[in-house]
Amino acid sequence: MANRVRRMIREEVGDGYFCILVDEAQDASKREQMAIILRFVNGQGILTGRxxxxxxxxxxxSSSLKDEIVNVLAQHELEVSKMRGQGYDGAxxxxxxxxxxxALFLRDCPFAYYVHCFAHRLQLVLVYVAKEVDVIWEFFSHLDNIINIITSSPKRVTELQYAQRIEIEHMLAIGERESGSGANQVGNLQRLGATRWSSHYESIKSLIDMYNxxxxxFENLSVHCPNGKSQGEVRGTYKQMKSFDFVFSLHLMHTIMRITYVLCQALQRKSQDIxxxxxxISTTTKFLHKLRDDDWKEFLEEPDLESLYKVGPCRSRDPITMKHHYHFDVFNEAIDYVLMELNTRFNDTSVELLTLSAALDPRDSFASFSSHDICTLAEKFYPEDFPKEDIRTLEYELRHYELDMNTESRFQESTLVELCWQLTESKRSEIYVMVTRLIRLVLTLPISTATTERAFSAMKNVKTDLCNKMEDEFLADCMTLFIERELAQKIDIDSVIDEFYVSKPCRDQLQIK
Incomplete structure (x- = not known):
């Protein structure tokens, strides 16, 4: 059945170009599994990831992974020479x-351009900021501790939900909340994920919603918690949670990550073009610049931090000095580090391939259109797909293409993904053959490895601990028969076992048998 599905995917790819997305993860038996995703534009002009x-x-x-990938592609007559993109994480x-x-694939196919997963880069931005800004590092450390103390005990989770119900009932009674279907739901604090940017935003958002x-x-725990280390930890964590530094950082990171959350979601879409x-990324950077330069006062007013600030850190310190500290040493510094890392890790606008590709963008009535840049893109980065005769044909096509595209508003309001489909659907792809070919090549470039992550999520649902146990027992029985047959030749059992890649439970069963 799997091979039948692969044959159908192979038919979808046809003679077109494709990109590979690859990532690794461990399954329930702790074996390393490598997922392979194909990204391509199908015959209908639709960007597809399979x-x-x-x-x-x-x-x-790297050499072993390459051999495995080449074998898989060769089995289904997918030529490495047709590869026009590679998408991996930063390992x-x-x-x-x-x-x-x-690098190994580029030696075989110099036009299979590598793009480091954008979603992974965004995660690295957060990691760097959390390490470099002391206040932010302390905030995430305290946040993790708060969530662990609450979620580690079912009794505390129940207490949290009960406290939420009381608060919601009170807010509804005084008219500060509106009732309605699906509104005012009780929940739980969300744990921080080590590899997902969005999980940090969800954790922060959940704590803001459930802060009271x-x-x-915590107030109840600090009184009734048994004496000793546990009580000291609870009281210390509660003190940090009530501090102005923590509340300030909580709302600061919520504001920053609310801006970047849109980018995070966009990078994980299946049919996103580069x-x-x-x-x-550009609009996210602009919003962050505006937050830094213009929105300090608005930031203080939104969660009513101004009132907390007046009764908090400034009671015993110079208010001017303290305000300067929180404005410039915390607020500005955190945003500056995020901006710096975004510009450093997403510097692909300086890469000529992407700069020239922007000339194909149909948005704003083809405002970025440039025949010279499009021809340079084809000639410099895809010489195998555009010999000199095709470059001349492309030049003449572009003259008609520019005038034609401006006659219909539907083309001017499209994305590059939609434009590719529209050219095929309107049969214009048969007229603008070279332009369509170049658009397909640019769309093949990968954005993120989110599709491989979805494959691993499905793998966890299929390859469970129970399935793994059944597999080990079946493999042990089969290998026992094999060993019994080979014992007549006086082969050492251990050497035979070592030839099989099996998990420890299976190995233990074999030794007993």
Missing amino acids: YFDIKSVSDTT SNMQGAWNGLQ ATCAV LIAMRF
Whole structure:
């Protein structure tokens, strides 16, 4: 059945170009699994991403991974020479400039351009900011501690939900909340995820929504918690949670991450093109600049931090000095680090490939259109797909293309993904053959490895602990028969076992048998 699905995907790819997205993760049996995704534009001009295969790999060196991928592609007559993009995370075995997986493929196909997963870069921005800004590092440390103390005990979760109910009932009684279907739901604090930017935003948002209820639980715990280390930890954490530094950082990171959350969601869409991704990064940067330069007073007013500020840190300190500290040493510094890292890690606008690709963008009535840049893009980055005769044809096509595209508003209001489909649907792809070919090549460039993450999520639902146990027992029985047959030749059992890649429970069963 799996091979039948792969054959259908192979038919979808046809003679077109494709990109590979690859990532690794461990399954329930702690074996390393490599997911392979194909990204391509199908015959209808629709940008498509298909989960193609998942392979168990005992060795994650770049050469071993390449051999596995090439074997999978060869089995279905997918030529490496047709590859026009590679998408991985930032691991050294993947993105290494000399011996990484991307470098090995580039030796065989110099036009399979590598793009470091945008979603992974965004996560690295947060990691860097949390490490470099002391106040932010302390905030995330305290936030993690608060969430762990509450969520580690079912009794405390129940207390939190009870406190929420009381608060919601009170707010409804005084008219500060509106009732309605799905409104005023009780919930739980969200844990921080090590590899997901959005999980940090969800954790911060959940604590802001449940701040009063969480304080009520900690206040109760600080009184009734048994004496000793546990009581000291609860009281210390509660003190930090009530401090102005923590509340200030909580609302600051909520404001920053509310802006970047849109970018995070956009990068994980299945049919996203690289030009729109770069636009989202640009608009995110502009919003952050505005927050830093113009919105300090508005930031203080929104969660009523001004009143907390007056009764908090300034009671025993110079208010002018303290205001300067929170404005410039915390607020501005945190935003500056986020901006610096965004500009450093998303510097692809300086890469000529992406700069020239922007000339194909149909938005704003083809405002970025440039025949010279489009021809340079084809000639410099895709010489194998555009020989000199095709470049001349492209030049003449572009003259008609520019006039034609401006005659209909539907083309001017499209994204590059939509434009590709519209050209195919309107049969214009048969007229503008070279332009369509170039658009398909640009769309093939990957954005993120979110599709591989979805494959791993599905793998966890299929390869459960129970399935793994059944597999081990079945494999043990099969291998026992094999060993019994080989014992007649006096082969050492351990050496036979070592030839199989099996989990420890299976190995223990074999030793007993």
